[in-house]
Amino acid sequence: LIAYDNIVGGKQPIASRPAAFRLVRPRTVLYAGLMALVGSIMLYALATRARFSLSVLRDNTPMFVTLSDGRIRNAYTLRISNKWGETRDFEFAISGVEGLSIESADARVTPSGASRVSVEPDATRAIRVFVSAPRQSLQGKSMPIVVSAVDPANGETVRVSEHFFGP
Secondary structure (H helix, E strand, O other), X not given: OOOOOOHHHHHHHHHOOOOOOOOXXXXXXXXHHHHHHHHHHHHHHHHOOOOEEEEEEEOOOOOOEEOOOXXXXXXXXXXXXXXXXXXXXXXXXXXXXXXOEEEOOOOEEOOOOOEEEEEOOOEEEEEEEEEEEOHHHOOOOEEEEEEEEEOOOOOOEEEEEEEEEOO
């Protein structure tokens, strides 16, 4: 039959010496230390991860829409990921251009004027928003804006940079 052994182990039965077996060798200690290090890094990353995340995807077609009152409107899809073990409310806002306003059928407006959305535990929710700005506040064809989401329960904030396009 086939046996997997090294040269020294193959010669030992011939020399009628008992096979040497060491449980603790330098390689075993090295592997155990590396596994403990990697496990510690993974545990630290899990313990310090953000409790929610935000991604912003701008609709490409059309680049922008001119509304009847002369304002310019862009459409975006916001994805809010709730990594808490409970349902959380998140408020989102957009800044960067004078006179920006935000509208969404998926979010409710709070008395303070912020847009608020609830996200189930360990889930991601996509929210379609329309952002409009007065034409006179746009300086060029593309202006940087910042989309921010806030967890009102603990004040944690995530900000994402995006662009607002106009004529």
